[in-house]
Amino acid sequence: MIKVPVSELKPGMKLAKDVHLEDGRILLLSGFAVKQRYIRKLELFNIEHVYIEEGEAVPLEELREEKVYAEAFNTIKHVLSSVREGKELDVHAVKETVSDIVQRVINNESVFMQLTGIRDIDNYTFLHSVDVCIYSVVTGKNLGLSKTDLTELGIGAILHDIGKCKIPLEVLMKPGRLTEDEFHVMKLHTIYGHEIISNTPGLNKRVANIACQHHEKWDGTGYPVGLSNYQIDKFARIVTIADIYDALTADRVYKKKDLPHEAAEYLMCYSSVLVDPEITKLFIKNIAFYPAGSIVLLNTGEIGSVIEANKHVSIRPKIRVIARKEGPPVFEPYELDLVKNPSIFIIDILG
Template identity: 40%
Template structure:
């Protein structure tokens, strides 16, 4: 299978969807195996889905490894969307004291999946629509944080505390006026000040919940603090910010960068990792950023790339030692005609060939 930007899907060609597309509540929006007709492509465009995985004969056998299974992701999405939707619909007081926030089971499933794939890299491109951002973002941040926690050899209890806090880090946004939350474009100063309250509001919601460890509530409170003290709400610097929150901050920014927003298109994984490195010592714990880099597939399996000699290829295998030089399968010649038979190049052993662009 290969990953393709929706805008590059040609409506007159018959494409088959290779992976399910999930809605914000964890339900399947469109099933793998569906033929993508012009009408369906239009529907996906309207929902602003940026990428899809398609099956194509030249990339047969190329299968991204999901560190977290679709089933686990779906269940986490379902629970998170219930929490977020209920918070948005109801008055907060009605929720306090209920067991509704108990997301431990879903977080445990994420931990089990991650631990089942030791050494695997987070191999994912955000496929969700902008409108469902908060739901998918919450689950993605939970997953990435757990991957980092496993990398740090956290105990199961610590992974649960981290996973719960990371998944629910943005629940305070449910109390931010919807016009600000959904505003297309950059927020003005006043709106931004209001938006910034979401970390304190999230803490206040979570600290009242019987099923939520207090330290997880602190993740919501501290996820916008920055290494150099420039964050909010308290301007904590360096180790004053709890390690869970330092991890969540990296996962949060990475996932936000690689998601399509109303004011910009999504950054590709390698661009987002570069940006995180640029912010390195200023905004984030540099040691954690380095560990994060080793856990993220900067060229995810299935991604289409342009090589420096003009050929077009699809990433077929990641390289853990030298992530910028994965194995690729060539599908188009340098004159952009399809190859008669695809073949692989290992960019690690063939130093003259490199990736010049992701397409």
Template identity: 60%
Template sequence: MHKLPLHQVESGMKLAQDVILDDGRILLLKGFIIKPRYLQKLEAYKIPFVFVEEERIAIEEISEERVYSDAFNNIKTVMESIRIDQNVNIDTLKQTVNEMVHHILNDDMVFMALTGIRDIDNYTFLHCVDVCIYSVVTAKALHMRDEEIQELAMAAILHDIGKCKVPLDILNKPGKLTNDEFDVMKRHTLSGMDIVNQLPGLSKKIAKIVCQHHEKWDGSGYPVGLKNYDIDLGARIVSIADVYDALTANRVYRKRYMPHEAAEYLMAQNESQFDPNIMKTFIDSIAVYPQDSVVLLNTGEIARVLPSRGVLSMRPRVSVITRRNGPPVFEPYEIDLRKNPTVFVVDIIS
């Protein structure tokens, strides 16, 4: 076993001890093989060192991880350039987004385990990528045409581009916004449309979806208050993906919802905020708890999620691998959360 400072830790190394945060939360478990996204996580939480085993596992570069991080880096560059009024080239972002669409059209679960990386500093950009993934998965389930899906994917990743024009003190304000500040914030829909219209190579349709992503099914949204089918189909999809992903993130002003709670929230907003058919397709298509995520249960048991999707994935079957306190688990055992209503997920470890 070695104690290694973070800058010497590499993909393929095996953790010899749990990585635990100062507040007692478990970040990664003993036995996990380090992947690029775990490195990002360790950096985000400023972990100074970890203990690793002698043995190393050769892991191939997983192509979806590369595409995901390309998408993240590209949208970050675009948004940062627009904030400082620099010229941007949208072509690289377009290529990566098309690559992402291509992967999802082949296998809609391919990026599911990568969504929900919750790095507070990079939240804005990770959120854009996740909204794009959820929107494409839903569009595929709705049997939209490939070209329409590509257009929707660009709109989804750019949906909050107008926030680059919102002053940072309002954008990052930890507390509740005043009415005036909220009015400024709401303008991100219209400025987003203007920005998209000025970027070469993006269609009017993309600008329209960006503009309408806060419209609500019952007409109570903004900027116009459009209702039902007057809202573009793409905007009806993006708005669901946006709210779901935003709820599952920790923000400065509130603790995050667990994914099953976010899904329950969406279902409770049926017919008011969201198009009921698309909401149903969304819930049926995503994996609320993706396969192989590691979760902490209210019983103190730590478990790996077994494959499922849709409503079933809100209360999946899990395989218990260890306990936080108490006796060790020698043989993993299964719990079906649907058959055990008193057991539920209280935290996501990875």
């Protein structure tokens, strides 16, 4: 075990000791492989050094996923900014990025799933687009879609809000509630999105439909047209669920994020009103779970790391309890299966 300044940390190094914040909260656990986003996190919390094990490295595959994720972020940032400036949509860059995501999801969706949900308020728009794309492609894969369809779905998902580039910034960035008139303007992003995509050579009608229909609701009360049920393109129905789920699980200026199981409950409650109930079930089973390694706080005050995602009973994972918020320390970590302990539930994600 050696002490390494955070400025010299490299992705792939393995943490030899837990990293705590000054108030005692755990930021990272020993055994974690360092990733670029962990280094950013350590810098953010002014942690100066950590302890790492020598000679250990993270599997290369995991680092590749992180690179694809970072590239997708940069691509969508560049595409959205240039369309806002009136330039052409860079179809080639979008297709390349989405093809990479589709290939990675086909290879191993679970590694990718651990990368989603790291948005902060400043980069929300761009990472939201990337996360919606990943959630949609994973859902499409579980629906048995072909690679060609997954790519089309992914392109539509990553560009679903492209029409917002034509919404005046004073409406788009308004911190408070929108007036009725402003909301009317905001709703036009679906039509603008359809227009931008239809006028871009190399993007097809189905991609344009996703941008146009992602705010339509299952019961016909959505916009811009008020389509219902199977009138809404299947790809748009997938993206709608991903869009709602991702928005619910993000911290925004005006609200604290929902936990995966809370967002799943919301979706289940409103499926058959807002969204396609069958796709929602599949979505929840495969997306709304706590990835292995998440540090969670339980209603009992116990703190633990998720051992197994328990994907098929998605919202009740198996936990290794390592600490308590208050009371005596935990000297010997122990396992707790939330499926077998129905009165215990997760109340916060700490890391």
